[in-house]
Amino acid sequence: MPEIELERYELFEAPTYRFEPERNGFELERRDFFRFLGGGLVLLLALGDTASAQESGRGPAIRGDARPPELAAWLHIGEDGTITVYTGKVEVGQNIRTSLAQAVAEELRAPIGSVQFVLADTDLTPYDMGTFGSRTTPLMAPQMKKVGAAAREALIDLAAEKWKVDRTSVGVAGGKVNNIASGESVGFGELTRGQKLMKSVDGAAVTPPAEWKQEGTSAPKVNARAMVTGAHRFTSDLVRPNMQHGRVLRPTAFKAKLTSFDAREAGQMQDVLVVRDGDFVGAVAPDEMTLSKAVSAIKTEWTADPDPQPSNRELFDHLKKNAPQLPVQHGIEQGLQAADHKLDATYTVEYIAHVPLEPRAAVAEWNEGKLTVWTGTQRPWGVKSDLVEAFKIPEDRVRVIVPDTGSAYGGKHTGEAAIEAARLAKAANRPVKLIWTREEEFTWAYFRPAGVIDIRSGVSQDGLITAWQLDNYNSGPSAIETPYDIANHSAQFHPTDSPLRQGSYRGLAATANHFARESHMDDLAAAVGMDPFEFRMRNLKDARLRGVLEAATTAFGWMKARSEGAPPEPNHGVGLACGVEKGGYVATCVEISIVPADFLGAEVAPAPPRVRIDRVVTAFECGAVVNPEHLRNQIDGSVVMAIGGALFEAVEFASGRILNSRLASYRVPRFSDLPAIETVLVNRKDLPSAGAGETPIVGLAPAIGNAIFQATGTRIRSLPMAPKGFVKSL
Amino acid sequence: MELVVNRNRYRLVVDPARMLLWVLRDELELTGAKYGCGEGQCGACTVLIDGAPVRSCITRASAVAGKEITTIEGLELNGKLHPIQEAFLEADALQCGYCTPGMILSSVGLLKKTPQPSEPEIRRALQGNVCRCGTYPRIIAAVQMAAVQMAAGSPHA
Numbered sequence: 001m002p003e004i005e006l007e008r009y010e011l012f013e014a015p016t017y018r019f020e021p022e023r024n025g026f027e028l029e030r031r032d033f034f035r036f037l038g039g040g041l042v043l044l045l046a047l048g049d050t051a052s053a054q055e056s057g058r059g060p061a062i063r064g065d066a067r068p069p070e071l072a073a074w075l076h077i078g079e080d081g082t083i084t085v086y087t088g089k090v091e092v093g094q095n096i097r098t099s100l101a102q103a104v105a106e107e108l109r110a111p112i113g114s115v116q117f118v119l120a121d122t123d124l125t126p127y128d129m130g131t132f133g134s135r136t137t138p139l140m141a142p143q144m145k146k147v148g149a150a151a152r153e154a155l156i157d158l159a160a161e162k163w164k165v166d167r168t169s170v171g172v173a174g175g176k177v178n179n180i181a182s183g184e185s186v187g188f189g190e191l192t193r194g195q196k197l198m199k200s201v202d203g204a205a206v207t208p209p210a211e212w213k214q215e216g217t218s219a220p221k222v223n224a225r226a227m228v229t230g231a232h233r234f235t236s237d238l239v240r241p242n243m244q245h246g247r248v249l250r251p252t253a254f255k256a257k258l259t260s261f262d263a264r265e266a267g268q269m270q271d272v273l274v275v276r277d278g279d280f281v282g283a284v285a286p287d288e289m290t291l292s293k294a295v296s297a298i299k300t301e302w303t304a305d306p307d308p309q310p311s312n313r314e315l316f317d318h319l320k321k322n323a324p325q326l327p328v329q330h331g332i333e334q335g336l337q338a339a340d341h342k343l344d345a346t347y348t349v350e351y352i353a354h355v356p357l358e359p360r361a362a363v364a365e366w367n368e369g370k371l372t373v374w375t376g377t378q379r380p381w382g383v384k385s386d387l388v389e390a391f392k393i394p395e396d397r398v399r400v401i402v403p404d405t406g407s408a409y410g411g412k413h414t415g416e417a418a419i420e421a422a423r424l425a426k427a428a429n430r431p432v433k434l435i436w437t438r439e440e441e442f443t444w445a446y447f448r449p450a451g452v453i454d455i456r457s458g459v460s461q462d463g464l465i466t467a468w469q470l471d472n473y474n475s476g477p478s479a480i481e482t483p484y485d486i487a488n489h490s491a492q493f494h495p496t497d498s499p500l501r502q503g504s505y506r507g508l509a510a511t512a513n514h515f516a517r518e519s520h521m522d523d524l525a526a527a528v529g530m531d532p533f534e535f536r537m538r539n540l541k542d543a544r545l546r547g548v549l550e551a552a553t554t555a556f557g558w559m560k561a562r563s564e565g566a567p568p569e570p571n572h573g574v575g576l577a578c579g580v581e582k583g584g585y586v587a588t589c590v591e592i593s594i595v596p597a598d599f600l601g602a603e604v605a606p607a608p609p610r611v612r613i614d615r616v617v618t619a620f621e622c623g624a625v626v627n628p629e630h631l632r633n634q635i636d637g638s639v640v641m642a643i644g645g646a647l648f649e650a651v652e653f654a655s656g657r658i659l660n661s662r663l664a665s666y667r668v669p670r671f672s673d674l675p676a677i678e679t680v681l682v683n684r685k686d687l688p689s690a691g692a693g694e695t696p697i698v699g700l701a702p703a704i705g706n707a708i709f710q711a712t713g714t715r716i717r718s719l720p721m722a723p724k725g726f727v728k729s730l
Numbered sequence: 731m732e733l734v735v736n737r738n739r740y741r742l743v744v745d746p747a748r749m750l751l752w753v754l755r756d757e758l759e760l761t762g763a764k765y766g767c768g769e770g771q772c773g774a775c776t777v778l779i780d781g782a783p784v785r786s787c788i789t790r791a792s793a794v795a796g797k798e799i800t801t802i803e804g805l806e807l808n809g810k811l812h813p814i815q816e817a818f819l820e821a822d823a824l825q826c827g828y829c830t831p832g833m834i835l836s837s838v839g840l841l842k843k844t845p846q847p848s849e850p851e852i853r854r855a856l857q858g859n860v861c862r863c864g865t866y867p868r869i870i871a872a873v874q875m876a877a878v879q880m881a882a883g884s885p886h887a
Binding site: 232237407630633637639 | 745747748749752755756759760761762763764765766767768769771772774801802803805806811815818819822824825826827828829830831834852853854856857859860861862863864865866867868870
């Protein structure tokens with residue numbers, strides 16, 4: 001498997017607020033596993049090499065408290081037989097609570113329902129760098145399997161001792177330990193009762209995909225019932241005794257400075273507390289409406305940043321202009337000389353917003369100098385570290401708990417709401433819940449980076465690409481390297497100055513780089529008069545990528561669609577794209593139509609036609625499939641999310657302000673945008689499982705662009721491609 | 731004011747201008763209705779008022795006093811899930827689950843008015859509900875499954 005790229009977009013920012021220090025001098029508290037777990041059997045898994053590799057990110061890792069820092073996970077079988085596994089990963093809808101339970105249940109030969117997971121609680125679970133990069137399945141699941149297998153072996157040892165038999169005559173099946181000779185069987189609880197047994201995991205054999213009984217099946221989402229009944233408590237649903245609601249007063253524009261502040265009126269409102277600490281201004285009130293009134297009653301003046309801030313209009317010039325000159329890499333001139341056709345093209349992508357349906361939220365509570373914060377974040381230990389720094393308190397006085405969260409998509413790596421709720425709770429001396437408004441989420445979170453991508457290439461008349469040079473400004477290096485076999489090629493990422501705060505987004509820059517590359521591939525195919533599928537196959541050796549290309553085009557009926565479409569019927573086209581990222585291989589075929597805009601009334605000038613996506617076929621291969629139904633769900637969801645960034649999503653901004661900071665003005669995909677979606681899973685039981693939450697998103701935009709090109713002859717090189725409808729190029 | 735929520739009567743002393751969403755969540759601790767946008771654009775706050783889907787984030791509590799309010803918590807009947815809840819489980823029609831209560835209640839409202847909706851009718855009825863995880867195809871399948879179930883007879887229908 002190719003090495004998985006570490007996160008490149010970590011936000012290396014100074015803390016948002018600087019609060020007055022107030023030092024506490026508590027001793028670190030030693031924690032005894034059995035004190036908080038109770039008796040039974042505990043399996044400890046040491047950090048292997050793969051897990052250590054996770055520990056980059058910013059600054060030194062905060063390990064939580066005094067627990068052994070070298071542990072990756074632990075599993076506890078209680079005296080009543082309950083199996084509880086502790087890991088620092090978070091659940092944001094990608095269904096790892098289910099897939100990791102499958103992994104443990106598989107190894108323990110126990111029903112999935114008997115395995116409980118405690119996720120992302122900095123007091124109870126081992127340190128984890130964060131849940132991103134599609135890494136839970138390739139890196140954490142194998143660890144879960146190891147710890148489950150070790151638990152199974154330990155149970156066999158206990159049973160062999162109990163029955164005074166050789167361990168080869170003990171088996172585990174159906175959540176029970178069996179004496180093969182006598183037919184006797186005992187539950188896990190019976191074996192662990194009265195024990196305080198702690199074992200380290202040392203290489204128990206795990207079950208390979210060919211022998212899977214639980215992994216590889218479509219186990220239903222383990223806590224789905226709580227979701228459909230409203231019983232699940234997201235962070236924003238939590239209630240603590242005497243809890244108040246909090247909100248922060250935001251500056252009028254990015255980088256504006258607070259110059260005048262008058263909270264007399266707000267401060268006189270009943271049960272309202274106004275808090276000011278440097279540039280931090282917030283209020284606490286018993287309910288949402290009082291809070292809104294109080295925040296509006298605080299009178300502030302802000303001075304705009306003296307430096308002009310770019311708007312959308314200057315964005316792409318700004319990105320290129322501010323990129324430091326990098327040394328020229330490998331030259332491609334030789335390849336260009338060998339080419340019969342040369343093509344230079346520039347592609348652009350706008351900033352887009354994650355729009356997690358649950359906005360950032362936190363509940364903070366101070367108790368005798370110890371701070372507990374519940375918050376939806378992908379980096380619980382990162383947020384803990386931010387809190388330690390913001391409040392100058394020892395690490396063991398901060399606990400961060402992440403309830404299963406209302407989605408993230410890479411957008412919740414930070415802990416703004418946690419810090420703000422904690423600051424307000426400290427002032428109010430009561431628990432405070434703070435939920436960002438949608439407008440705050442659209443303005444004060446961070447965005448998928450905008451970018452400019454230049455490609456220079458050459459192709460010979462026989463369809464072989466002779467030269468390829470890609471330069472990416474700002475959007476990022478993910479999937480920047482071409483998977484095609486090209487003799488002279490180079491790819492370079494150019495960091496530059498981003499006008500807006502930017503960070504991770506599902507798939508990172510792989511979407512932008514695939515859009516540029518796969519659009520460009522289509523133009524090269526057209527230049528030599530080859531079918532886009534055949535042209536790709538001609539330049540591609542990678543068997544796994546060829547595999548998904550074949551699977552997608554077969555399911556789609558590519559050859560038939562192309563031959564019927566040549567010459568294409570008016571305003572109708574098909575397109576394809578493919579790629580590899582994070583160990584996942586994807587090929588996407590789409591069919592689109594250019595249709596008249598919806599009727600807007602006689603008064604309104606006729607709107608340009610719109611792009612309707614009729615059909616999408618995705619073939620995806622990520623090694624051995626762990627949960628087919630959840631994998632399909634992730635792929636379908638990626639396709640739907642990709643529609644927005646491909647056709648209409650863009651953050652509009654000017655002079656340090658976001659202009660479309662509401663759902664009424666920032667359009668996200670809805671039911672009306674939904675094409676017919678078909679998904680082909682290529683299951684490779686002979687290969688390790690890779691993550692799948694991100695890569696299926698990368699192929700849609702270029703496939704749509706290629707279909708638009710076939711339908712109209714217009715090549716669109718900017719994302720989104722049709723924010724206000726389809727506009728024919730001149 | 732008096733609110734009738736999930737067949738229970740509540741007498742509340744609250745500012746009548748408060749939005750129903752926050753009264754449900756903060757006074758009655760019925761947190762199934764979610765805040766998503768505060769402007770009636772995402773549907774996460776959907777509840778039923780006399781059987782019809784309404785955006786509780788832009789509906790004043792006083793405007794629905796005395797009317798029959800149903801939240802996701804009130805959909806279960808005698809310990810049995812509503813056929814739409816069952817269908818959402820069956821179709822795996824969720825990922826993070828944050829939009830789910832609103833999706834389910836909008837679907838209940840649809841099936842009450844149109845027991846056998848066509849696919850375009852389902853899309854139109856749910857157009858105001860956003861699932862950012864993109865489970866729309868599964869939600870359509872779940873509504874279709876529930877329609878079949880309910881036609882076959884169910885205490886909820």
